[in-house]
Amino acid sequence: MTADAARRVRRPSTGPGSLLEVAVGEFIARGYDATSMEDLSRAAGITKSSFYHHFTGKEALLRAALERALSRLFAILDEPGATAGSPVQRLRHIVRGQVAVLTEDLPYVTLLLRVRGNTETERxxxxxxxxxxxxxxxxxxxxxxxxxxxADVDPALAARLLSGLVNSVVEWFRPGRSGAAELPDEVARVAFEGLLPAAR
Amino acid sequence: MTADAARRVRRPSTGPGSLLEVAVGEFIARGYDATSMEDLSRAAGITKSSFYHHFTGKEALLRAALERALSRLFAILDEPGATAGSPVQRLRHIVRGQVAVLTEDLPYVTLLLRVRGNTETERxxxxxxxxxxxxxxxxxxxxxxxxxxxADVDPALAARLLSGLVNSVVEWFRPGRSGAAELPDEVARVAFEGLLPAAR
Structure with missing residues (x-):
């Protein structure tokens, strides 16, 4: 996403939820390290002290954003579809759930996937x-x-490629894209059945 | 990669090739925007003016690094295996080639995949x-x-998932990993045949 795209449609926002949303947009556009509390207050259209009323600082915002993405992703693992059934049925459920979370909470998951481990929260x-x-x-x-x-693919490699396939959706998915409702099933189909037709 | 990991094994380097390698390591560890010419000279163990003898500045280094990754990737598309044969044969050749370039030129491709469009070179x-x-x-x-x-997956989506699957390898591949030689074939197998066994 370009910096301009992330900054469009910016209104003064004062609740903790909308401040978080503004912060996530800035972190994605500028990079977390390069974003200052000044940048965040300017983007939210409020003073720095109003900002500090809700969050102790930049890292608290990052943590709240990452917690939101992570709690939604971990919740999938506890759903009945992820705990009962054959391993492949459970995996399909998880992949569909991940794609759904990713499309619904795109900026939060995007931020999570960009984390590189430079601060305690990132680690x-x-x-x-x-x-x-x-x-x-x-x-x-x-x-x-x-x-x-x-059996001809190493399970660790298979798990990594599965994760890579699913997470790559953040690179191009944009809210409002047509076909978003079918996306979880389509991604699961490509992951488990591949690009070649079933009859071959 | 953590900043520490990227900075280990750092000796004074003076040729343009090794300066480029040092710069790519720093860009990945710190982020391009957050890296200064001071950081780069310190990491290379040379003075800033020696650095400017080889490169006009930070953006020239970024451009040289990205050109290296891009020229190797585009070269795959002109190989006989990518121009002759059925579409799937050509795609398999391209996927194997991409994985090979990615493992051989990991830092350069990693940098390319992190580009967000904040400078002219990045765009x-x-x-x-x-x-x-x-x-x-x-x-x-x-x-x-x-x-x-x-036919039950949209071709544009299939192409994106294919690209996502292949590019995700940079997230976990590390040079010297055992099984690197088989990786291009394994990734192609998962991409085209999926995770489910052929007989089902």
């Missing part, structure tokens, strides 16, 4: 991402052991 | 990436038209 988020990926990888391994997933 | 690189993706998408469309790729 915490990286750990959480790893924990999520480890839980998915364990189900991929189960699927391989039960013969549901092809 | 040029984004255009080049789009041009590459457009050429691949045209072959995916051919493959769908010829019935080689499943």
């Amino acid at each position: 915490w988020a990286l750990e959480q991402r790893r924990a999520f990926d480890t839980r998915v990888a364990a189900i991929v391994r189960e699927a391989v052991e039960q013969g549901e997933v092809r | 040029w690189a984004l255009e080049q990436r789009r041009a590459f993706d457009t050429r691949v998408a045209a072959i995916v469309r051919e493959a769908v038209e010829q019935g080689e790729v499943r």
Whole structure:
């Protein structure tokens, strides 16, 4: 996203929810390290002290944004569809759920996927991402052991490619895009059945 | 990659090739916007004026790095395997080639994939990436038209997911990882045949 695109449609916002949204937009447009509290107050159209009324600072905003993305992603793992059924059925449920969260909470997930580990909060988020990926990888391994997933691909690699395929959607998905409702199923189909037709 | 990891094994380097390598490491670790010519000279163990002897500045370094990644990626599209054969054969060749370039020139491709369009050079690189993706998408469309790729996934989406799957390898691949030689074939297999076993 260009800086200009992220900054359009900016109105004064004072509630913690809308301040968070403004901050996430600025973090994505400028990069977290390059964004100052001045930038954030200007973008939100409020004074710095009003901003500090809601958040102790930049890192608290980052943490709140990353918590939102992570809590939605982890919630998928506890849904009945992710805990009952064959490993592949559970994986399909998780992939569809991830794509849905990603399209609904696009800026928050985008920020999460850009985290590089330069602050304590970023390192915490990286750990959480790893924990999520480890839980998915364990189900991929189960699927391989039960013969549901092809045995000629290393389970760790399969889990990583699955995660990469799903997460890449943030690179091009834009809210309001037609076909968003079908996207979770389409991504799951490509991930599990590949690009080649079923009959070959 | 953490800043520390990117900065280890740093010796004084004076040739333009090794200066470029040092600069790419710093850009990845600190972010391009946050890296100064001071940071780069310190990391390379030379004076700023020695640095300017080889490169006019930070953006020239970025451009040289991105050109290296892009020229290797575009070269794949002109290889015989990418120009002759059925669309799916050509796509498989391109995917294998992309994974090979990505593992061989990991920092350069990583930098290319992080470009967000904040400078003229970054916008040029984004255009080049789009041009590459457009050429691949045209072959995916051919493959769908010829019935080689499943018709129940939109060709534009298929091309994007293919690109996302391949590019996600930069997120976890590290040089020296065992199995690197098999990686291009494994990624192509997952992309085209999916995670489910062939017989189902």
